[in-house]
Structure formats: C-alpha cells, structure tokens
Amino acid sequence: MHRGRGAEREADRPENSGSERALSPELEATAEEIKAAKKAEQEDAERALYASAPKKAHPCEGYVRLDQVGEGTYGQVFKARAENTGVLVALKKIRMESEKDGFPITALREIKILQALRHPNVVRLHEMMVSKASVYMIFEYLEHDLNGVLANPAIEFKLQHIKSLAKQMLEGLEYLHKKGILHRDLKGSNLLVNSNGLLKLADFGLARLYAKRRGEDHTNRVITLWYRPLELLYGATQYGAEVDMWGAGAIFLELFARKPIFQGNDEIHQIQCITDILGPFTSERWADVDELPWFGLIQSAAPEVNGNGQKCGSAEENLARFRRVFSKWLSPAALDLALDLLHYDPQGRATAAEALASPYFTEEEPPPQIPIEVFREVQGEWHELESRKARRKRAAAAEAAIQNANEHSTNTNMNNNNGASVPGPGGASVGQVMVAVGDRDAASSIQWTDAAAVPLPLVVPPSAPRPDDLPSVGRD
Ligand SMILES: Nc1ncnc2c1ncn2[C@@H]1O[C@H](COP(=O)(O)OP(=O)(O)OP(=O)(O)O)[C@@H](O)[C@H]1O
Ligand SMILES: [Mg+2]
Numbered sequence: 001m002h003r004g005r006g007a008e009r010e011a012d013r014p015e016n017s018g019s020e021r022a023l024s025p026e027l028e029a030t031a032e033e034i035k036a037a038k039k040a041e042q043e044d045a046e047r048a049l050y051a052s053a054p055k056k057a058h059p060c061e062g063y064v065r066l067d068q069v070g071e072g073t074y075g076q077v078f079k080a081r082a083e084n085t086g087v088l089v090a091l092k093k094i095r096m097e098s099e100k101d102g103f104p105i106t107a108l109r110e111i112k113i114l115q116a117l118r119h120p121n122v123v124r125l126h127e128m129m130v131s132k133a134s135v136y137m138i139f140e141y142l143e144h145d146l147n148g149v150l151a152n153p154a155i156e157f158k159l160q161h162i163k164s165l166a167k168q169m170l171e172g173l174e175y176l177h178k179k180g181i182l183h184r185d186l187k188g189s190n191l192l193v194n195s196n197g198l199l200k201l202a203d204f205g206l207a208r209l210y211a212k213r214r215g216e217d218h219t220n221r222v223i224t225l226w227y228r229p230l231e232l233l234y235g236a237t238q239y240g241a242e243v244d245m246w247g248a249g250a251i252f253l254e255l256f257a258r259k260p261i262f263q264g265n266d267e268i269h270q271i272q273c274i275t276d277i278l279g280p281f282t283s284e285r286w287a288d289v290d291e292l293p294w295f296g297l298i299q300s301a302a303p304e305v306n307g308n309g310q311k312c313g314s315a316e317e318n319l320a321r322f323r324r325v326f327s328k329w330l331s332p333a334a335l336d337l338a339l340d341l342l343h344y345d346p347q348g349r350a351t352a353a354e355a356l357a358s359p360y361f362t363e364e365e366p367p368p369q370i371p372i373e374v375f376r377e378v379q380g381e382w383h384e385l386e387s388r389k390a391r392r393k394r395a396a397a398a399e400a401a402i403q404n405a406n407e408h409s410t411n412t413n414m415n416n417n418n419g420a421s422v423p424g425p426g427g428a429s430v431g432q433v434m435v436a437v438g439d440r441d442a443a444s445s446i447q448w449t450d451a452a453a454v455p456l457p458l459v460v461p462p463s464a465p466r467p468d469d470l471p472s473v474g475r476d
Contacts, residue, residue, distance in 0.1 A: 039367060046370060050120045050198070063089060063129075063138070069383045070189075072203070079141060079381075088141035089126065093134055103135070110204045111137065113181060121172030123192055123202040139202075143195045144375075146251070147188030148382030150258045151390075155378055159331070161197070161371035162255045167361055168199040168370075173248060174352035176201070177241040182210050184222040186247030188254065189384035197371035210240055223247060225270050226260045230281065231346050233271050235293035242346035248355070249341025256329035268298060277325075278342060279318025286345040333360035 063080040070077030075095040081088055094107045114125040114137075124140040146165075149155050157165070169191060176183055183190075183201060190203040206222050217237045223229070229246030231239060253261045261277065264270025275281065281289055289295060323335050330338060337360040340350035350358070361368065380386070 042367060042369060063091060065091065068385070069381070070385055073205070090139040090141045091129070092137040092139065094137065096135065106205055107135075107137075109208065113204050113207050113209075117176070117179070117181075119172060119175040120198065121168045121200050122175065123200045141194075142192035142198075142200060142202075143381040144193045144378075145189050145202075145383045146191040146193060146199070146255075147384040148387045149193055150188060150254065151387035152378075152382050155374060155382070157255070157371055157374060158366075158369075160366040160369035161374055163361065163366070164197070164368035164370045165193075165199050165255055166252050167356065167368045169201070169248060169251065170352045170355050172199070172201040173241075173244055174356060176207075177244070177352055180209050180212060181207055182241060183207050183244050183247075185224060185227075186244055186251065187224045187227050188251065188260075191251070193375070195375045195378070197375045212240065225264055225267070226250065226262050228270065229346065230271065230274060230286075230344055231292060233267050234289070234295050234298070236346075237293070239346065241351065242349045245341055245349050245351065245355070246346075248352070249338055249349075252334075252338055252341060253326070253330075256326075256334075271298065278322060278344070279315060281344045282315060285315050289344075331360070331364060333358065333364040336360065 062083040064083060066079040066081060068076055069079050069090065070092075072092075075093040078091045078093070079088065080091045094104065096104070111125065111128065114123075118124070123142070126138045126140065129136045129138055173183070173186075183204065184206040185203055186201075190201065192200045192202045194200075208218070210216065210218070215238065218239065220232045220235055220237055220239075223232060223243060227247035227250050229243050232243060250261055262270060262273040264273045279285075283289065319339065322339070326335060326338070337350070337355060337358045340358065341355060343349040355361075
C-alpha cells in the first residue's frame with residue numbers, strides 16, 4: 001500500500017478545515033452521536049437484509065426450469081422454481097460432453113470449495129442434482145449480475161450505493177482469502193446482485209486453495225484478461241490473494257465509470273492498456289519486476305511512451321494524472337483506495353482487510369448504503385446474457401442502418417447525373433452509424449487525455465481460459 005499518504009488525506013478532508021474546527025466541543029459531540037446513530041441504524045438495516053436471504057428449497061425436491069440466465073464456458077445456467085416450496089434457484093448444468101475421463105475435475109473443485117463456504121457475500125450452493133444424465137449445481141437465485149446492471153443505464157447508483165457494492169465485494173474477498181481460497185476470475189459477470197441490493201461472489205470454476213506461505217507454483221493462465229494483474233501477464237507462477245485484489249481495483253473503478261477500464265485484446269495489449277492509464281512501471285514502483293519470467297521477453301510492451309505517443313513522466317506525474325482524470329468520478333479517498341488496489345508491486349497492493357479499513361469506508365462521507373431502493377425500481381432481471389443479447393440487437397440494427405444508408409447513397413449517386421457527391425439524407429447519419437458500429441467492436445481502453453471523458457464501449461471481455469484448455473505455465 002502507498003504509505004505516508006495519511007497526512008495528505010487529513011489536510012484534504014473538509015472536516016479538518018479551519019471553519020469546522022471552530023465547532024464547540026458540545027456540538028462536536030452531538031455530531032459524533034448523530035454519526036454513530038446513523039451508522040447503527042444502517043448496520044441494523046443491513047443485518048435485517050442479510051437475515052432475509054432467500055430460503056433454501058427442500059433437498060431433492062423437483063424443479064421447474066424457467067429461463068436461461070447464463071451461458072458460461074462451463075455450461076448453461078437456468079432460473080428454476082422448486083416444485084413444492086416455490087423457492088427460486090439457479091441450475092448450473094455441468095458440461096460433460098468433452099469429458100473422456102469422467103466428471104470434470106474443475107467442476108469437482110468448484111463444488112468442493114463452494115461446499116466449504118458460507119458467507120452473506122458468497123453465493124450459496126444448496127445441493128447437487130442428477131437429471132437425465134446431466135449434473136446440475138443448485139444455487140440460490142440472484143436476479144442480476146454486475147455486468148448486466150452496469151450495462152443498463154436505467155439503473156443509477158448514488159455514491160453511497162457504489163460504496164456498499166464495493167464493500168460487499170471486499171467482504172466476500174476478505175472471507176475467501178482468510179479461508180486460503182483464491183477466486184482467480186473476478187469480473188462483473190461473476191458478481192451476482194439480488195433485488196435487495198446484496199452482492200455475492202460467484203463462479204468458483206477457477207478458484208483454488210493456496211498456501212499463504214508461498215513457494216507453490218500455480219498456472220498464470222487464469223483471470224479474465226481485463227482483470228488480470230501485471231505479475232500474471234509477466235508470467236508469475238507464485239502468487240497469492242493479491243491477484244484477486246487487482247481485479248477488485250479494476251471493478252472498483254468500473255463501478256464509477258460503468259465500463260471496464262483496461263480493455264486489452266491480448267496479453268501485450270493488456271499491459272499497454274494498463275500502463276497507458278497508470279503509467280509505466282519503473283523499479284521505483286516495482287523493485288523485483290525484472291525477476292518475473294517474461295519480463296525480458298515482453299519488456300517492449302511497456303515503453304516509455306503511452307498509447308498516444310506521449311512520453312510518460314515520472315511515477316508521481318503519472319499518478320497525479322490518473323487522479324486528475326478519475327477525479328471526475330472518484331472522491332479523494334476513493335482515488336487513494338483505487339491506487340492501493342491497483343498497486344503494481346503485488347507485495348504493496350492493499351489486502352481486502354486493508355481496503356475495508358481505508359478512510360473511504362471508515363471516514364469519508366457518505367457511509368455505504370445497500371442499494372435496496374435502487375433495485376426495487378428495476379424492471380426485469382439483468383445478467384450478462386441479457387446485456388449481451390441487447391448489444392447484439394443494437395449492433396444488428398446499426399449494421400442494417402449502414403446497409404440502408406449505403407443503398408440509399410448508391411441510389412442517390414445513380415440519380416445524380418453529373419456524378420458530384422451530393423450529401424443525401426443518409427449522408428450525415430452514415431458517419432453516426434459508423435461510430436456506433438465502431439463502438440461495438442472497439443476494445444480500446446481509456447486513453448490519457450480527455451478521451452477519458454468519453455463513455456467507454458462495453459464489450460464482453462475475453463474469458464479466462466480454463467486451466468484444462470491451455471498449456472499451463474506452472475502447476476495449477
Ligand atoms: N446463482 C445464480 N443466480 C442467478 N444467475 C446466475 C447464478 N449463477 C450464475 N448466474 C448467471 O450465469 C452466468 C454464468 O454463470 P457462471 O459464471 O457460474 O458460469 P461459467 O460457465 O463459469 O461462466 P464463465 O466461464 O463465462 O465465467 C453468470 O454470469 C450469471 O449471469
Ligand atoms: Mg462466469
């Protein structure tokens with residue numbers, strides 16, 4: 001973590017300005033009491049919400065399959081209703097076709113890990129079910145995932161809601177890491193949210209136990225590219241909970257920007273996207289970086305100029321620029337936290353416990369508030385699958401519009417005897433449509449300068465390759 005920033009934070013906070021210091025001790029005490037009462041009220045409300053978690057269906061009762069809500073690497077996910085109790089569940093069908101050697105080992109690992117977990121911010125696996133030669137994992141049902149929620153402009157969060165979602169994600173991670181479990185596939189579509197605004201970590205397909213004392217080799221081909229930390233991109237095979245914390249940092253920024261921040265096309269481009277935003281890593285920011293296996297090999301991907309061809313300055317200049325660009329969304333304490341989570345050197349990266357103890361959660365106003373009233377208003381259910389479908393529909397409409405416009409302009413030109421270009425009625429809109437189509441396909445990340453003000457395109461990130469599918473570096 002960046003140390004020694006405390007003094008700067010103290011000076012920045014409005015409650016420490018001269019005028020507020022003039023409050024009488026009595027008034028200060030009253031303000032403290034009000035703050036404490038508000039906090040207690042919020043905690044009571046949270047406890048009540050957590051206690052109202054959906055009930056479990058009776059073991060082994062039948063389920064009526066409703067809609068499909070997910071299509072993952074590992075199988076389809078369906079919404080279903082328990083026949084007797086009416087409880088909603090999610091059925092995750094385990095894909096067996098390609099398994100010559102019996103039950104897939106990754107699914108076995110996922111089940112074993114999930115059975116050992118019980119936390120309000122971790123999805124509950126109720127039971128397993130075999131039906132018509134298919135095996136299903138039966139989960140509590142959550143109406144949305146973060147990817148679907150953030151892609152829906154009708155769902156608007158206030159700062160206190162974002163703080164609550166971030167807190168819930170970090171509480172889930174803190175619990176996992178205490179139990180010695182790495183998630184290794186943190187991303188919006190793996191963070192489920194229910195209609196009470198409770199967030200839960202899901203998809204433990206890449207999770208595994210890790211030894212906190214290190215020395216153990218794991219594969220570095222994990223974590224969906226956009227959320228993968230630099231040490232894995234540089235081939236590290238000995239790692240711990242910090243790999244999840246980088247992803248938490250990327251998602252934290254995404255909660256504000258509502259779009260993924262580092263949208264690389266491949267590993268090299270991913271490094272470029274990260275350094276374009278956070279600046280190059282120098283030995284001052286990451287002392288042992290040159291010890292990473294692929295450092296020499298792909299060093300050229302981290303040049304001293306950014307993607308816009310501008311020369312990158314010192315670490316301080318880069319971090320100051322990051323703060324300037326992102327201060328349109330993030331408060332000073334939120335910026336501090338983002339930078340602590342996105343610390344290049346994994347040894348200095350904030351742990352989940354440190355992040356939860358940061359001034360962003362403990363001191364800065366407003367306090368976190370579960371976005372229950374936001375979700376009460378939400379029409380429909382929003383998973384990545386729905387947002388992906390909506391995106392495809394928009395893309396098809398845009399392509400049809402281009403085709404229409406092209407046909408129209410061909411006709412116009414044919415009718416225009418002197419052949420001079422006449423901006424037909426479609427002329428202006430072609431450019432606009434082109435932008436829409438370009439947006440769909442673009443996987444560019446935020447660039448330094450003012451481009452950061454432009455809303456980022458939302459595209460589906462290249463999924464984390466499953467360890468079984470890839471030649472692995474290091475043992476899994
Ligand atoms: N318990 C649940 N309640 C509601 N929806 C769920 C639940 N579990 C999963 N989903 C939906 O199904 C999608 C796919 O599920 P999951 O991530 O577990 O599968 P996967 O095959 O491992 O996915 P991927 O490989 O794409 O990450 C999720 O992104 C989510 O939208
Ligand atoms: Mg998933």
